[in-house]
Amino acid sequence: MLDKNTILKDMAIEEKASLCSGGDYWHTKELKKYNIPRLTMSDGPHGLRLQLKQADNLGINESEKATCFPSGATICNSWDVDLIYKMGEALGEECLKNNVHILLGLGINIKRSPLCGRNFEYFSEDPYLTSKMGIAYINGLQSTGVGACLKHFAANNQEERRRVINAIIDERTLREIYLYAFEHIVKETQPISVMSAYNKLNGRYCTENKELLDMLKNEWEHKGIVITDWGAENNRVEGLIAGNELEMPATNGKSDLQIVQAVKEKVVSEELLDERVGRLLDIIDKLTSNEKLGQSYDKQKHFQLATKIAEESIVLLKNEDEILPIKSKNIVVIGDMAKKPRYQGAGSSTINSEIIENAYDSFISAELKVDYANGYSRLPSAGDKKLRKEACEMAKGKDIVIVFAGLTEEYESEGMDRRTLDIPTNQNKLIEDILKVNKNVVVVLSGGAPVKMPWAHKVKAIVNGYLGGQASGKAMVNVLMGKVNPSGKLSETYPLKLKDTPSYYNFPGSNLNVEYREGIYVGYRYYDTFDKEVLFPFGYGLSYTKFEYSDLRLDKIHMNKDGKIKLTVKVKNVGNMSGKEIVQIYVSKENSHTYRVKHELKNFQKVS
Template sequence: MKYRELIEKMTLEEKASLMSGKDFWQTQEIERLGINSMFLADGPHGIRKQAVAADHLGLNVGIPATCFPTAATVANSWNDELGERVGEYLGEEAISQKVNVLLGPGVNMKRNPLCGRNFQYFSEDPYLAGKMAAGYIRGIQSQGISACVKHFCVNNQEERRMAIDTIVDERTLREIYLTAFEIAIKEGRTKTIMSSYNKLNGTYTNENIHLMKDILRGEWNYKGCVITDWGGSNDRISGLIAGNELEMPTTAGETNEEIIQAIKGGKIKEEVLDQCVDRLLELIFTTEEVYKRPHIEFDVDKHHRVAQKVAEESIVLLKNDENILPLKYGKKVAVIGEFAKNARYQGAGSSIVNPTILDHTMDCFNESGIVSIGYEPGFERYGKKNKKKIEKACELARKADVILLYIGLDEVTEADGLDRQSMSIPENQIDLLNALYTVNSNIIAILSCGSAVEMPWINKAKAVLHGYLGGQAGSRAILRILSGDVNPSGKLAETYPIRYEDTPSFYNFPGKEVSVEYREGIYIGYRYYDTADVNVLFPFGYGLSYTTFEYSDIHVSRYGATFKLKNSGSVAGMEIAQLYIGCKSKEIFRPKKELKGFTKIFINAGETKTVSIPFDDKTFRYFNVKTNKWEVEESEYEIMIGASSADIRLKDTIFIEGTGAPLPYDKETLPSYYLGKTNNVSIDEFERLIGRKVPVSKWDKSKPLGYNDTIAQCQYAKGIFARFSYYMIVFAYWFLRKIGKRSTANIIMMSIYHMPFRGVARVTGGVINMPMLDGILMMVNGQFFKGLVHLLKERSKKLNMEKNK
């Protein structure tokens, strides 16, 4: 241990105190030994350090910080160097606000397009997500502080995220859900990881020995710290044994005492605690070095310009019929859509950033060169229908050559803690589009949202430009694309299905009660659509440009692929070339193609460049469940270079020698997986894949409710008090939505409805402790008066203890 001498000077109580927070965002300090507290802050796309009382829901305004485009947006740039630059600026701003640990980036896979937090995640592909995350981490940590990769792992739904049990086979876990974390750790060298709320195959992730010790500490040789998500600790001792250093937020000393008693009682050895303390001290001491230097404020204008550059490179042109874009000089433009005036530029929940500057479309027209003849909102932001607004918009549209129609999803639809209800954009926006089409068919739709949406209306738009959530400078960036000042170069980091029912996880998302089964296995995103031959609206890796590119002369060696790329159009531009591999053997089921490399190249008009994309240790590997390790199958492999997963321009083959591992599967017993048609796998076949029976996915309504049951389950409680409380919560949610208070209604779902009872103690910072919670559970389970007496008695005991301190 690096800090053995210092640790030997600590009392058991002091060591235990370091294992949980001092308050909502700070860690404990030990002044007599010169150990200072750290500050942790949300920051996937901008620093959220709250100016007043801290919370985790984004209720209180943060100190102004640059709001960069979200991860889902920047992933469309396919530029890990750009991600590293974003990280550097995030790190600078973190230092200006005296933050030690920045809680991001998030690298969970986009298993399903309805996950409410997809705007915070990079991609459906682990290789792309891992490379982008590694760039962010290098940038953040180059400033001397720590990044914190999250949420480790298989946290792919928001509903019941604190209690859901994710059932997934080992190969899928390794190849799809852990690879991005592996790249983030090995290439980004992140100093901290945040464990997720959920269970993995029956055990909470931060207590999961296989995940935390065998894989993270063992195989990946991770030396950094593991931090719980806020309120995400279940059994503190089990978490400590698994190597979870820091529980956040504070529990007012309750779990520290559990650690002390566990050591005194011989349940765990003190050496286990010492090792956790040692790793935490390394994080504290290395991230406070930067604060010994003179304090420097960041350059607000410079950071705003960088945010604009990032947005420009991340915007995706999805459709451009008749080359309506870029806009021709002198065209009269009608600007329609609520999002034009009040930009939709970031997600909601724990990542809300208070921007230093905020560009709105209507304020940026003068410098764009685009001639606007006026603006109409056209629709109510939160879905309410309004015929008068549509009529006014149509009046304006009649006078214009072209309509710029700003549509998308609102802030309360995409939020931390809630999943989306559908893939549609609000009906009132579609009504507007249909009405406008009858008076002027030159419609350019500008989308603002953080995830995939259905587009049954797309034939009524001549162009579709997807800005995603472009941060505080996103509106200006979009105008620069529309005007032609910038040539679009973004490509989709996720597939857009034609309809939600086409998605591979359609029948198994979200888990509504005890568990969620990942029956689709390794076939998520394009891996499924390409293998099962399902048509999509826009494929993974797709994006248009104002120029064209020609691919030629592929040469494949054991080191990688080399080819020529020519800008065959009339304007300079950037192209994202993608390398996919496909195994020709049919002995082990595999996707038709998998992304194994990419590069983004700037090429002047008429210029040709030679491009190389190297192979690496992940190019040909697969995880063998019989040998329990990564293997290479001996086979011919097709090497594909494409402009998207569906637009392969060059092909070649190479023979790769294998590692000689035994075949992991009986082909006859897994027909769906060998065909790749896994959107509706039977439970029997899924059990053959995972090699065991799956747990019952429904609640046992006959059992009393316990710590890990949720408030939502009070609808089945024995206690009248609990059932009444449940219906009051449901009514409050309905009523608040009815009167237009949708953000407040969402908070009820996020912070109450899906909260496990243990979370009440873990998130309240010690206001309610576990003995008090026992009293609440007695009341819930039908022993109202006994529970009330117990609750009051324990509260009195707690208050007396606090007085005597």
């Protein structure tokens, strides 16, 4: 164990300052003189992106093989906290095998607009659901002794100009919507680290925002460290004063010298520097003392878990005439994504998957012979017309046409926001043309965010797999064939059109500022309060069976500020197939003296 007090007493200012920035791209500094080992960090959050060679934070350079679990936007549709705990646990096991001390996840920023290019990595538009799923994930991860890094703190709700944009948010909105999940996850899990975001919040960069970091450390009593997002620090001295212990990546000693100079000029007291370095030493000691480091894990078990999570997260949006599950063998599968699945997002969370199972091969493995047509190019091209014609010819006379479509890699990625809710035009044209020759069309969607579906009222079924990880194809086929009854429900609203979204007139803002003028009216809080029609609502999802609710009871009808009410309800499967239901509890306050949303999610439970 490190003797923190003795080390701090013996260390020179220069040595203390040196610990406050990275040793290289993925490591803290090692100080052999004091037996201080270095920490290893790696990107996450739905897999381990460990880079042993050339490093980057955009997912460009090669990383080691790892299990690619479903993305955050996907797993939240499962509403299954026990399953997400297991995912966190599995990620921790893969970190241990590779001697990784901190996994850079979980990202929990609220989905203010469906256009945010990184929404595939985040959970939900709802802060309560986000907090409960986040608590399960981090408890699972940290149960292995691996540290989590809760990010991006805070109000990092867009990719456009993310390094300079100033998010202007009133305090009530900030606390009720954008900080709620951070607060509750910090209080209930004590994440080893929190990552400060690139953007400004109410005029101050998050890395140097003392009010924000004081809230984290003093009000919420966070005991861990604050790490900058990679390259996010703008003024190292101000950041240190505000509460940022560790700047990443390495700065080649530049920021260390700035800290030393600030101490000598009494801008920073040595006592404050000792406090920051002391926290770092506590975390280094805790993480490097983990006796589980280096132990192996069961790859097959992790693959099975990834499959299970993907299955539980699939959302059945439409099933007219109960066309699903598949009952016929006269089937054609159409779409490039059936053979080359879009199974994860792009950017720092890109995982080098151990294996990738596509839907077409999974049909064959399930001994269901299907015809196939490509249907469209990943990048729209002059050849799309020919591909559509070939697909339509093959669709004629089939009992079921299954079209795999959705957002391509070029449409959503870290570093850029979408400009539209549309999927690629060539895919929409393909679906419309197929409908002219066959009405029994099932659309299987991939993507990390809501999209428009101009054909939704015409097709027989819509199944949304989001970004289901390396087992996405197998999981989807299991649902289509009825081996698994879909039980996912949407963790975000699908609007009819972009103009309906509450942040429409204030996203992504001006060159310098973005004003959150919609206030607390985010997602369903807006659509439900103002009776706005939507394509698919928050919390929506169908099943191959039916459930009946009865005997709803409360143990009391009045509750004081700190009180609790017990609610019980009977849920019965009245269909012909076993399945799971997600019971959702929403509350509202009548005769409120301040403006409030119509109702808010306050509890949920997945039952079977």
